[in-house]
Amino acid sequence: MKVSLISTYDKANGSGTATYRLHQGLQKIGVVSQMLVQGKSTDDKTIAGPKTRLAQGIARARITFDALPLKFYPQRDNTTFSVQWFPDKVAQNIANFSPDVINLHWMNEGYVQIETIAKLRKPLVWTLHDMWAFTGGCHYNQECDRYTKSCGACPQLGSSKDGDLSRWVFQRKAKAWRNLNLTVVTPSLWLGNCARKSPLFQNYRIEVIPNGLDTAIYKPLSKQVARELLNLPQDKQLVVFGALQANSDSRKGLHLLQPALVNLSQSGLRDRLEIVIFGCNTPEVPPEFGFKSHYLGTLRDDLSLALIYSAADVFIAPSTQENLANTVMESLACGTPCVAFNIGGMPDMIEHQKNGYLAQPYKIEDLAKGIAWVLENPERHQKLAENARTKVEQEFTLEIQARRYKSLFDEIQSGQHKIYS
Secondary structure (H helix, E strand, C coil), X not given: CEEEEEEEECCCCHHHHHHHHHHHHHHHCCCEEEEEEEECCCCCCCEECCCCHHHHHHXXXXXXXXXXXXXXXXXXXXXXXXXXXXXXXXXXHHHHHCCCEEEECCCCCCCCCHHHHHHCXXXXXXXXXXXXXXXXXXXXXXXXXXXXXXXXXXXXHCCCCCCCHHHHHHHHHHHHCCCCCEEEEECCHHHHHHHXXXXXXXXXXXXXXXXXXXXXCCCCCCHHHHXXXXXXXXXXXXXXXXXXXCCCCHHHCHHHHHHHHHHXXXXXXXXXXXXXXXXXXXXXXXXXXXCCEEECCCCCCHHXXXXXXXXXXXXXXXXXXXXXXXXXXXXXXXXXXXXXXXXXXXXXXXXXXXXXXXXXXXXXXXXXXXXXXXXXXXXXXXXXXXXXXXXXXXXXXXXXXXXXXXXXXXXXXXCCCCCCC
């Protein structure tokens, strides 16, 4: 069997990393797979991307072209919104590989035009990494339910008109994707439930297959050695927070973590804890957490990340919306308990008071309580750490994920699958 995985990036962001890991997992179990990307960051020969400087320049320019219609909405917020209107050559490039199944992933930033998907004359499996596929352009709906109808009057665009850009994008999807040979996969139960509410996918089969990771790389390492290599203190309990654009993407929840930590610092823990942040450099005016803070910058290699998680006593993921966060899975794999709000895909990974703590959504006091609960009892912390690793070994390895995808691909190729209505 030959499979093409289509992704804007290989390892440049969370969804690209998840896709690249699946690509590796499929190869390990004997599936011939190729990744087709707009931005290539590795020297892996099974990943096809723009080769010449001109082609790479055009690929970067596609991001700008895709965003041009947004200039008509100067009041829009700063969240990601993808129009996907610019023509591409993806169908032609896939034909050169001639796969049996095409596995679509995150294809935004102008990479794949909405109408191109209907031109891919092979069975399609679309792995969703956020909500974009079934909305009028936003990647996370926040509190808006307009995607369950046909979008329009989009709050993220700052629009009050029904016939706005979000309605146009939604209608283009509805027209182009009416008769696809499509199976939808979501990594989390939450995203699957959201997808079922959209008219765009209500007649398609939706499966939940969690992401996986390499547990030989993400594993518990010596805490003492990890801290020594990262130049972190040996005599403190370390609270770690990290995400791409950690201090600029409000969805990642730093604005909720900051008051929770201030709350915690007033409970007598000020001299015991220190904060470690990765995914951003030290801000010109760092937020006041009530604890000493260490900024480690942006780290993309697996070993550095495994060291950070192993150095930590607890990892905090205060996101307001999240699919299946790589950081949480990575942290658990390294034997580090996690604290998060009980939202999105968090309960798929974090079992409350078994391998971490699920706080009531957006309750700062409960987030602080969860951090303290994980840290205050050494024997309990050790059990949480053991359970964290076990959870990943039982449910989130690359082999488990890859075999589930191969089973689905085999089923689709043999024509045994059916469309659910």
